Amino acid sequence: MSLLNYTLRIADGSLISAQRLSGWCSKGPTLEEDIALSNISLDLFGQANGFLGYASEIDGSKSADDFAFKRNEREFYNLKITEQENGHFGDTIVRLFFCSAFNFLFYTKLSESKDKTLSALASKSLKEVKYHLKHSESWMIRLGDGTEESKLKIQESLNSIWQFTGEFFEMDEIDIQMNDLGIGVNNTSLRLGWDKIVNKTLEEARLTRPEDTYMQTGSKKGLHTECLGHLLSEMQYLPRAYPDAKW
Amino acid sequence: MQNGSTNKIWELLNTVPDPEIPVISVVELGVIRDVKFMDNSFSIYITPTYSGCPATKTFQDDISTCLKENNIHNFKLIIKYDPPWTTDLMTEETKEKLMKYGISPPSDIVVCPQCKSEKTQLISEFGSTACKSLYKCINCLEPFEHFKCI
Numbered sequence: 001m002s003l004l005n006y007t008l009r010i011a012d013g014s015l016i017s018a019q020r021l022s023g024w025c026s027k028g029p030t031l032e033e034d035i036a037l038s039n040i041s042l043d044l045f046g047q048a049n050g051f052l053g054y055a056s057e058i059d060g061s062k063s064a065d066d067f068a069f070k071r072n073e074r075e076f077y078n079l080k081i082t083e084q085e086n087g088h089f090g091d092t093i094v095r096l097f098f099c100s101a102f103n104f105l106f107y108t109k110l111s112e113s114k115d116k117t118l119s120a121l122a123s124k125s126l127k128e129v130k131y132h133l134k135h136s137e138s139w140m141i142r143l144g145d146g147t148e149e150s151k152l153k154i155q156e157s158l159n160s161i162w163q164f165t166g167e168f169f170e171m172d173e174i175d176i177q178m179n180d181l182g183i184g185v186n187n188t189s190l191r192l193g194w195d196k197i198v199n200k201t202l203e204e205a206r207l208t209r210p211e212d213t214y215m216q217t218g219s220k221k222g223l224h225t226e227c228l229g230h231l232l233s234e235m236q237y238l239p240r241a242y243p244d245a246k247w
Numbered sequence: 248m249q250n251g252s253t254n255k256i257w258e259l260l261n262t263v264p265d266p267e268i269p270v271i272s273v274v275e276l277g278v279i280r281d282v283k284f285m286d287n288s289f290s291i292y293i294t295p296t297y298s299g300c301p302a303t304k305t306f307q308d309d310i311s312t313c314l315k316e317n318n319i320h321n322f323k324l325i326i327k328y329d330p331p332w333t334t335d336l337m338t339e340e341t342k343e344k345l346m347k348y349g350i351s352p353p354s355d356i357v358v359c360p361q362c363k364s365e366k367t368q369l370i371s372e373f374g375s376t377a378c379k380s381l382y383k384c385i386n387c388l389e390p391f392e393h394f395k396c397i
Contacts, residue, residue: 018299032370032371032373032381033371035373035374035375036371036372036373039373039377040373042297042300042301042377043297043298043299043377044299045298045299046295046297046299046300047298047299049298049299050298050328116329117328119329120328120329120330120331123328123329123330123331124295124298124328124329124331124332125298127331127397128297131372131373131395135372135373
C-alpha cells in the first residue's frame with residue numbers, strides 16, 4: 001500500500017506539472033519557447049505514464065488511465081507547487097526551475113532504488129529533467145539579469161512562489177518507510193544540493209533569495225489549493241462525461 | 248512462422264522506418280532492445296526514446312503491421328525502460344544517414360549538415376520533435392536540426 005502511494009506521488013507530480021505546462025501550447029511568448037514548453041510538458045506526460053503504469057501494476061485492478069482520470073482532488077498527491085496556475089511567463093519559469101532542480105536531485109537518488117522499476121523509470125526521467133533544468137536556469141538568468149521590468153517581475157514571482165518550496169523536503173511516514181527499505185529517497189537530504197543549484201543561479205541572475213517564512217504543506221495527505229480542482233475538471237472532463245470514448 | 252529464428256525478426260525490424268525520420272530504421276534508432284523466442288512466441292523488447300515521444304505508439308503499430316504482413320503472428324511487444332535509451336550506441340553509418348537527410352547527428356561538436364562547418368549556434372534546446380534541438384550555421388546561415396545527445 002505504501003509503495004502504491006509512493007509511486008502515485010511521483011506520478012502525480014509529473015502528471016499535474018505536464019497538464020499545467022500544456023496550457024502554454026500555442027500561447028508561448030515566442031515560437032521556440034512555445035515548442036520548448038510543450039516538449040517539456042510532453043516529457044512529463046511520458047514520465048507520468050511510466051509511473052502510473054507501475055502504480056496500475058502494483059494495484060492490480062485500476063489502469064493508468066483510471067488513476068489519471070477517475071480520482072478526485074483529495075486522492076491526488078502531487079506537490080502544491082505543480083498545480084499552481086501558469087501566471088505570466090516568469091511565474092512558469094520560476095516554478096519549472098524549482099521543480100526541475102528538485103527532480104534532478106530526486107531522480108539521481110531514485111535511480112539507485114532497490115525497486116528495479118522505480119530505478120529504471122528514474123534513470124529515464126533523469127536524462128530528460130537535465131534538459132528541463134538547463135532550459136529553465138537559462139531563462140532565470142536572462143530574465144533576472146535582463147531589463148528592469150523583467151527583473152522586477154521575476155523577483156516578484158520568486159517571492160510569491162517561495163512558500164511552495166518547503167514541501168519538496170518533507171518526510172512523512174510513507175517517505176520514511178520507503179527510505180528505510182532502500183526504495184525511496186530521503187527528501188531532507190536533497191536540501192543542500194537544491195540550495196546550491198538555486199543560490200548559484202540566483203546569484204548569476206542577480207536576484208535575491210526570498211526569506212523563509214510560512215511554508216505551504218498538506219499535499220502528501222491529499223490537501224490541495226483550489227487550483228487543482230479546476231485543473232482536474234478540465235483534464236478529466238472527457239473520460240468522465242463519455243466513459244466509453246476510445247482513441 | 249513456427250520456428251524460433253530471431254535473425255529473421257531482426258531483418259524484418261530493420262525494414263521498419265522511424266516514423267519521424269524515415270531514412271533510419273527502428274533498429275538503427277536503437278529502440279529494439281532484444282528479441283527472444285520462448286514458449287513458441289517471440290518477445291520483442293522495445294524502449295522509448297523520450298518518455299513522452301508520440302512516435303513510440305506509432306512504431307509499435309508499424310512493427311506489428313510489418314510482422315503480420317510477413318505472416319508472423321506469434322509475437323508480443325514488451326516495453327523495457329532499463330537501461331534507458333541513449334544516442335551513444337548509434338553507429339557511424341546511421342549518423343551518416345542522418346547527416347545526408349539534413350539532421351546533424353548526435354555529437355559534442357555540432358556540424359552543419361549543409362556545408363559541414365563546425366561554426367554553429369544553438370537557437371533552441373527544443374525542436375520539432377523531442378529528440379531534436381534547433382541550430383543555425385554561422386558559416387552558411389542555414390538553420391538545421393540537431394539530434395540531441397542523451
